[in-house]
Amino acid sequence: xxxxxxxxxxxxxxxxxxxxxxxxxxxxxxxxxxxxxxxxxxxxxxxxxxxxxxxxxxxxxxxxxxxxxxxxxxxxxxxxxxxxxxxxxxxxxxxxxxxxxxxxxxxxxxxxxxxxxxxxxxxxxxxxxxxxxxxxxxxxxxxxxxxxxxxxxxxxxxxxxxxxxxxxxxxxxxxxxxxxxxxxxxxxxxxxxxxxxxxxxxxxxxxxxxxxxxxxxxxxxxxxxxxxxxxxxxxxxxxxxxxxxxxxxxxxxxxxxxxxxxxxxxxxxxxxxxxxxxxxxxxxxxxxxxxxxxxxxxxxxxxxxxxxxxxxxxxxxxxxxxxxxxxxxxxxxxxxxxxxxxxxxxxxxxxxxxxxxxxxxxxxxxxxxxxxxxxxxxxxxxxxxxxxxxxxxxxxxxxxxxxxxxxxxxxxxxxxxxxxxxxxxxxxxxxxxxxxxxxxxxxxxxxxxxxxxxxxxxxxxxxxxxxxxxxxxxxxxxxxxxxxxxxxxxxxxxxxxxxxxxxxxxxxxxxxxxxxxxxxxxxxxxxxxxxxxxxxxxxxxxxxxxxxxxxxxxxxxxxxxxxxxxxxxxxxxxxxxxxxxxxxxxxxxxxxxxxxxxxxxxxxxxxxxxxxxxxxxxxxxxxxxxxxxxxxxxxxxxxxxxxxxxxxxxxxxxxxxxxxxxxxxxxxxxxxxxxxxxxxxxxxxxxxxxxxxxxxxxxxxxxxxxxxxxxxxxxxxxxxxxxxxxxxxxxxxxxxxxxxxxxxxxxxxxxxxx
Numbered sequence: 001x002x003x004x005x006x007x008x009x010x011x012x013x014x015x016x017x018x019x020x021x022x023x024x025x026x027x028x029x030x031x032x033x034x035x036x037x038x039x040x041x042x043x044x045x046x047x048x049x050x051x052x053x054x055x056x057x058x059x060x061x062x063x064x065x066x067x068x069x070x071x072x073x074x075x076x077x078x079x080x081x082x083x084x085x086x087x088x089x090x091x092x093x094x095x096x097x098x099x100x101x102x103x104x105x106x107x108x109x110x111x112x113x114x115x116x117x118x119x120x121x122x123x124x125x126x127x128x129x130x131x132x133x134x135x136x137x138x139x140x141x142x143x144x145x146x147x148x149x150x151x152x153x154x155x156x157x158x159x160x161x162x163x164x165x166x167x168x169x170x171x172x173x174x175x176x177x178x179x180x181x182x183x184x185x186x187x188x189x190x191x192x193x194x195x196x197x198x199x200x201x202x203x204x205x206x207x208x209x210x211x212x213x214x215x216x217x218x219x220x221x222x223x224x225x226x227x228x229x230x231x232x233x234x235x236x237x238x239x240x241x242x243x244x245x246x247x248x249x250x251x252x253x254x255x256x257x258x259x260x261x262x263x264x265x266x267x268x269x270x271x272x273x274x275x276x277x278x279x280x281x282x283x284x285x286x287x288x289x290x291x292x293x294x295x296x297x298x299x300x301x302x303x304x305x306x307x308x309x310x311x312x313x314x315x316x317x318x319x320x321x322x323x324x325x326x327x328x329x330x331x332x333x334x335x336x337x338x339x340x341x342x343x344x345x346x347x348x349x350x351x352x353x354x355x356x357x358x359x360x361x362x363x364x365x366x367x368x369x370x371x372x373x374x375x376x377x378x379x380x381x382x383x384x385x386x387x388x389x390x391x392x393x394x395x396x397x398x399x400x401x402x403x404x405x406x407x408x409x410x411x412x413x414x415x416x417x418x419x420x421x422x423x424x425x426x427x428x429x430x431x432x433x434x435x436x437x438x439x440x441x442x443x444x445x446x447x448x449x450x451x452x453x454x455x456x457x458x459x460x461x462x463x464x465x466x467x468x469x470x471x472x473x474x475x476x477x478x479x480x481x482x483x484x485x486x487x488x489x490x491x492x493x494x495x496x497x498x499x500x501x502x503x504x505x506x507x508x509x510x511x512x513x514x515x516x517x518x519x520x521x522x523x524x525x526x527x528x529x530x531x532x533x534x535x536x537x538x539x540x541x542x543x544x545x546x547x548x549x550x551x552x553x554x555x556x557x558x559x560x561x562x563x564x565x566x567x568x569x570x571x572x573x574x575x576x577x578x579x580x581x582x583x584x585x586x587x588x589x590x591x592x593x594x595x596x597x598x599x600x601x602x603x604x605x606x607x608x609x610x611x612x613x614x615x616x617x618x619x620x621x622x623x624x625x626x627x628x629x630x631x632x633x634x635x636x637x638x639x640x641x642x643x644x645x646x647x648x649x650x651x652x653x654x655x656x657x658x659x660x661x662x663x664x665x666x667x668x669x670x671x672x673x674x675x676x677x678x679x680x681x682x683x684x685x686x687x688x689x690x691x692x693x694x695x696x697x698x699x700x701x702x703x704x705x706x707x708x709x710x711x712x713x714x715x716x717x718x719x720x721x722x723x724x725x726x727x728x729x730x731x732x733x734x735x736x737x738x739x740x741x742x743x744x745x746x747x748x749x750x751x752x753x754x
Contacts, residue, residue, distance in 0.1 A: 048538035052609065052634035052653040053685055060219055062172035062195055064683065069722060071682035072702040076716045084708050090719040093465060093746040095484030096446040098472050099430020102412055103161060104147035109417035113424065114183055115431055116144035118161050119171065119723060119743030120449030124183050129424060129433045131446035135183035138721035142743050143171045150202035155179040158197025162215040162251055163368050164272060172196060176212060178234055189234040193224040199253040203260045208233040211263065211293060213250035218272050221246030227265050229293045240293040247271040248283025251370055252314050256322040261292040266313035279367045280332030284310035288346050302349035303340060316372040318379035326382055326396060330366035339396050352396040361386030373413045385410040389425065406432050406441050409471065428471040452740035453539060454727045459499040462731045466505060467740055468492030474507040476521055487521040493539045498549050504565060512540025512556060516566040531560045532571040535580060537590035537609060546598040555591030559606055572620025577608045595638035597645035605648055607635025613650060615671050626671030631661040637688050646670040651686035651698065664689065664698060679712025681705060688728045693754040697737060699725035704739055720747060
């Protein structure tokens with residue numbers, strides 16, 4: 001999501017704003033069978049990573065990602081010992097204190113904790129949540145959706161995240177994993193084609209009996225989706241509950257801790273395509289089983305009937321009174337649609353009052369949360385996940401804030417066994433702990449699982465780094481005794497440090513909302529309003545002229561130029577895109593990348609989300625489209641050879657089903673013709689490309705690759721966790737290559753610089 005850590009006062013203001021906007025939210029979807037023209041579907045927070053990987057009726061094929069990862073591993077094995085990569089050692093550059101989205105929490109009841117990072121694997125804390133260390137192999141899928149610890153001490157992790165947003169929508173998991181040694185080693189334990197796992201339950205009285213909510217493929221109906229049960233500790237699985245429609249999968253599971261053969265499940269009918277965001281449907285329903293999952297009945301007795309407007313459902317059981325249940329329903333538009341309670345184990349239900357704070361907490365993104373919790377000692381102490389964490393002490397009749405001064409967007413809570421008042425919280429900002437029943441919360445000081453879109457490195461001082469992170473703002477490595485810290489932005493997108501004056505810093509939030517600072521980011525002034533465009537990309541491009549960093553370029557659907565470091569701006573192009581009309585490319589008609597030739601500052605290349613590539617040879621007076629011969633895909637990056645303005649590289653997105661089109665092209669004649677140089681690269685989106693002499697480096701969704709001769713033979717650089725790498729920077733004075741990973745922070749390695 002797109003909101004930074006919020007104080008209580010800020011949350012109040014945000015809730016008022018989002019509540020007022022909910023009824024006309026631009027992402028409102030029609031009923032399940034309807035579709036709208038692409039132009040009417042605006043990007044949700046985090047959608048940018050998804051929409052650039054889809055086209056027309058083609059959607060993300062989860063198996064394409066697996067094939068790309070397998071190809072990366074094979075290349076790594078085949079090229080082990082090569083001189084070009086043998087000495088590569090990646091160094092973590094942090095941050096450790098920013099954090100990132102957590103989806104679940106497990107505990108041993110004695111102060112050792114494990115957390116599930118949305119795209120960063122599993123992490124362990126031995127000090128009650130103050131610091132976290134990696135507890136998951138770098139070579140495993142890093143997207144984790146669920147985590148639990150059984151009564152026998154076995155840890156279970158479910159890969160793939162059910163909440164469809166925040167950048168990790170693209171990345172499906174590979175099933176369930178098991179660890180019998182506290183997370184030191186893990187083994188695959190089935191459900192390999194489940195794509196996304198929302199919940200794992202272990203019978204508290206029989207560790208061999210388990211239940212898994214397999215949400216299934218977001219992009220295609222059917223498949224391995226439903227509630228699955230194992231009676232033999234995960235060695236085999238049987239589906240015990242399927243959805244009422246092929247696109248309905250379980251989003252929540254609950255168990256009666258006193259009678260663990262009584263179970264509750266909610267199913268969520270949802271699917272995503274380029275021209276469809278179906279987040280509701282008749283398959284969204286709630287169920288109960290009293291025989292350990294063998295048979296189920298649909299819950300009614302006062303609950304609204306299933307229908308096309310029913311979205312995500314959350315359900316929970318009060319541990320101290322298992323007859324007391326709560327159920328929350330989200331409307332198809334994403335906003336709150338009712339809270340119900342039952343005092344008789346689900347036989348009958350009563351709708352609770354629509355508390356204004358409860359309604360506004362869900363905003364227009366209720367499908368993003370989908371969790372309720374009840375305090376172990378008080379069945380009337382209800383907590384609800386939303387933008388803020390909210391709490392009711394009277395059984396859901398009235399609500400107040402449950403946590404002030406924590407990050408927005410809540411996903412996980414856990415009470416420490418036997419420790420009254422100790423609660424753990426996981427949200428988009430990471431891990432928090434309270435020891436006074438929610439009066440005060442303390443954030444972890446070391447949690448290295450931040451999802452970065454961008455980074456930059458100070459040319460004068462490489463210890464000065466900045467980066468833009470998913471829902472964790474723009475952060476910097478300097479200016480505080482505590483090291484890395486957030487200094488601006490909502491979602492952090494483009495971040496730049498002036499190469500000749502490191503105090504001049506530029507930083508952008510979503511949709512090109514950009515600021516400039518003359519004191520390293522301590523203070524800043526927004527300049528978006530000084531630019532000219534009618535549409536702006538989620539990650540609007542902002543670039544320096546490599547010949548003179550006081551000259552800058554900013555792209556919406558029109559390219560803007562500044563000659564005074566971003567103070568004033570002048571449009572230097574018409575609309576360079578194909579416009580915002582219905583388009584099978586699922587684009588928004590915005591520029592995505594800008595590249596200026598170092599050898600000829602009047603030569604400027606642009607790329608757009610609709611596949612457009614264009615060039616001006618006279619500083620913007622005239623433009624020529626040069627995308628003939630290129631795949632019709634989202635353009636992710638353009639780079640120009642520093643010594644030859646006619647040599648230009650273009651990278652493109654991918655993962656579209658049924659398509660193995662290349663992702664890296666080179667032109668030696670200024671874009672008149674293009675040559676595919678993807679060669680041995682895995683078929684995955686390429687997010688960035690940099691050039692050092694004749695050597696090329698690319699970052700894609702499975703790692704970083706090098707082509708020593710600048711051609712089509714690519715070697716993987718080993719040693720990084722298998723997360724998407726979104727951006728690269730070369731620090732020539734220090735001879736290092738820097739990489740921004742989406743889920744594991746930033747890394748650097750030494751490279752030869754000529």
